[in-house]
Amino acid sequence: MSDIELKVKEIQDSAIEALKNADGLEKLNEIRVSFLGKKGSLTQVLKSMKNVAPEDRPKVGKWVNDARFAIEEKMEETKKKLDAEKMERQLAAEEIDVTLPAKMKFIGHRHPNTIALEEVERIFVGMGYEVIEGPEIEYDDYNFTKLNIPANHPAKDEQDTFYITKDILLRTQTSPVQARVMEQGKLPIRMISPGRVFRSDEVDATHSPSFHQIEGLVVDKNITFADLKGTLDVFAKELFGPETKTKFRPHHFPFTEPSAEVDVSCFKCGGKGCRFCKGSGWIEILGCGMVHPHVLEMCGIDPDVYTGFAFGVGLERIALLKYEIDDMRLLYENDVRFLKQF
């Protein structure tokens, strides 16, 4: 082995040895400069090439290049190792206490009435119902007469109506929208109509002079009472859970015949009877029935061809039940400590 070859080998070995002991990127750089830099020891060998016999030069060149390659390889490997160590140290230093409090963005909350309404809308829109609203200040004619409640009908007294003039009132129910939609004559009809209604009740834990109803109406050929039962059964199960049972009790509304009130099995106790359902296992939630043929006639629909069903449900009643709110006044106070719970 020639001297040069030995020297190159020596440089290589000492470089690799130095790299093994390198403990940081700065040190790595120093090593690079001292071996591979312009004045580095390996570069010096090349610079001394002029003293080498021309025929030996390719050989020497190869030794130097091999050594350089070996050093660079080791250097790369060392760098990777050091990088990894550095990253590890940094990550270790950056450890956080993940149990510290979260940073919340304060967003607002929907009113429980609206949440309940959107729930009901979702169910019926899914069944092909259109959501149609009507005026809150309404003609007596639509609120009563067209719903089979003629002048001086006792039902008019029962509803404690707010009047504005003899003919114009604050609607006591969302049912007038039935008449408005049927009058337009576009059949079949599948609609729900949510909205605000008014009755002359003093404010207390279970009453408000202004509250909300959701009216439902289906008019088509071959609509039956069985369809009404099925539809409301689906509705109750969607709203209160798949275990919910419905019970239809005969009742009377002037604009439907036959009519029914619907109870759902208490979703608190499952029907066994508890404080919530006053021990009965059932909770009354809505009124419904087959659209009275005279109502259809008054709206220009032939009851021998078309039949329909209608139902009306109190929005507050659903919200109070579903969210276990014990006082209706909370719904209109708008205390954020209440609203933020929904």
Next chain:
Amino acid sequence: MNTSLSWIKRYVPDLNVTAKEYADAMTLSGTKVENYEELDRDLDKIVVGEILTCEDHPNSDHLHVCTVNVGADEPLQIVCGAPNVAAGQKVPVVLVGGRVAGGHDGSKTPGGIEIKAGKLRGVESYGMICSIEELGSTHEMYPESPEYGIYVFPEDTEVGADAIDLLGLHDAVIEYEITSNRVDCYSVIGIAREAAGTFGLKFNMPEIKETGNDEKASDYIDVEVIDKDLCPRFTARVVKNVKIGPSPKWMQRCLASNGIRPINNVVDITNYIMEEYGQPMHSYDYDMIAGHKIIVKRANDGDIFTTLDGQDRHLDHDVIMINDAEKPVGIGGIMGGENSMITDDVKTVLFEAANFNGTNIRLSSKRIGLQTDASQKFDKGLDPNTTILAVNRACELMEEFGAGEVVGGYVDVYDEVKEPGEVVFEPEKINALLGTSFAPEEMIKYFEAVDLKYDAEKNVVIVPTWRQDVLRTCDLAEEVARFSGYDKIPTTLPQGAATAGKLQFDQRVLALARDVAEDCGFNQAYCYSFESPKVFDKLRLDADDVLRKAIEIANPLGEDFSVMRTTSLNGILTSLATNYNRRNKSVRLYEQGNIYIPKALPLKELPDERMQFTFAMYGEGDFFDLKGVVELLLSKMGMDKKAAYKTDVKKNYMHPGRQAQIFYDGVRIGEIGEIHPLVAKTYGIGDRAYVAVIDMPTVYPYASFDRKFSGIAKYPAVSRDISMTVPHKVTAAEIEAILEQRGGKLLESYHLFDIYEGPGIMPGFKSVAYNLTFRHKDKTMEENEIVSAMNKILNGLGSIGATLRQ
């Protein structure tokens, strides 16, 4: 409407069910039971005892020590404190381990009070002798009981018998909710008929025995009905040689179970029949009826009449009156007069059972301010064919009770006889409506169970006159449905063509607005639609402000709810104040709700109901935070043009220097501002409060859910800052108008990053700095293009007095 279960059983003798079974079944067949009370619920082990001896208690001045035979081997020793206790009496005795309903003061103890053996002042006592109050009733309902003291049975009562049974307390009082279409069910007979139909049992209508001597009622009394529209029928009978006395116990018990106090035989009979048939009656002292003539006619406006409760009643021409030959003797269907009242000395009684126009009774009773048991029956609109049954029943009972001699015949003024109705029987239509497949025979069985007879020859169902609710096929369908049971009807879903379920466009816009508001920290409030007219002063509205032209409710629940709101501000400010009072920090609320703008007052047509989307807040955040919420809302609604904020119109409820009317595309869409400190003070909000109102109907036409991708810029943007001083009064909007107009297409965006007034800036001026972003759509901008664009802008700014700061 209440009945006792035992009273129902008088007509449905085979009815053998518990109160709960009865209540459940009746509710499911359409006679809704609201409540029931089992009278013996808290009574247990109470028998008839005979007091053998009664001695003074050695250690008490009011107690007695009794030995009582209760039918057992040995008599019991019982200490009793009642003042009326005496040897020889037959009395109700609670045995040891039995229960009574409450104390002798009438107080009731839920679950009852158990009687134990014990010592009373040193003397042993094995049971208790009871008063009627301890048995859960009252002296009023059991008039034979003493006002204070133990109940005493008649002498011939069997010792050891069930005392609860003898007192008629093995019974339940049922409270019904009768619907307005079932006038017939405001009677015990009507409900009993339903009960028979419900349980499939036989219904026994009372058979009225014929009564009357050889005389003729028409020789006693002459009846003339002048206003037949208000009194379609007037039926009368006469009973002479009347002996007033108590009615029999069974009748007293029936009345007591319905909460009606027994008085005397004549009054009890009329009360009994009013409940039994649902037909109110009136009894007159015949000798007080001048001219022995009854005239039924309208009162005169301004007449005053003294009813039998001693009150003066003011009448008008729409009130129907019963008169004798000289004077009024009763308000028809409502209350009789003091002047013809029955007294204990009555010799001859005239029984009246009339039919009055229900609507007229309802309205009259409202106007007069007098509602009676009778008027509440009449105002439902009764079946005129019941009057004859009622008077005949009264006479039968008078005779049966030995209370008088019934005069033969009756007087009956009844011109337009109401006939039974007919409904064609179309079973296939009934099944089609219900979605069922009942056999016609089964349907007919349900009809006939409640006396709706089927005439096979005419194929019609005959509807008796008491059933005014059965008029067409759907009504028959209801009978089938409720007597077969609603639960027997199948459960299906509507067939037919599919329909697209959807929200309307404006409902979708509102839902989006709710999302934006909530994302910005606003909680949804619900406010009332009506409020007090004082609101307008609270908001400092000018006397002639158009918002004061509010729709008034004719019959409001007090002034606070008397006008329909014309602005959404009061509701939301009231809610802010509620939160402020309750020390809630930093509150943000929004509300969606209508205001009601009349086209003209008084209202001739429906008003304009305008949906307002209202934001309000106090605490964290200022005017510009709220403005940001509004702009985010507009942007999310697809309204990409720049909104303008105009300050030329000032609202008194807002801070004069911190308010603006919001315009979009040249149209006013709402307003925003800080609440005027005086208004905030009035409402009790002790912090700066901000509101913004968006008039949604104006916005809907601009809103859109359509979006189009406009590409992502390919070429680099160039950014330049520009800093200037302008006179203080120059607004950002004025500067920005110039930026937009002069910057042209190349100016992609700008934003204000600094605004300063103070040292270093000349008084009356402010320093304003904008960052401008230029970009060419199709190429990288060249320096000369940028310079030229900047120069244009700078020249323009000069026109509003801006000077560039270096």
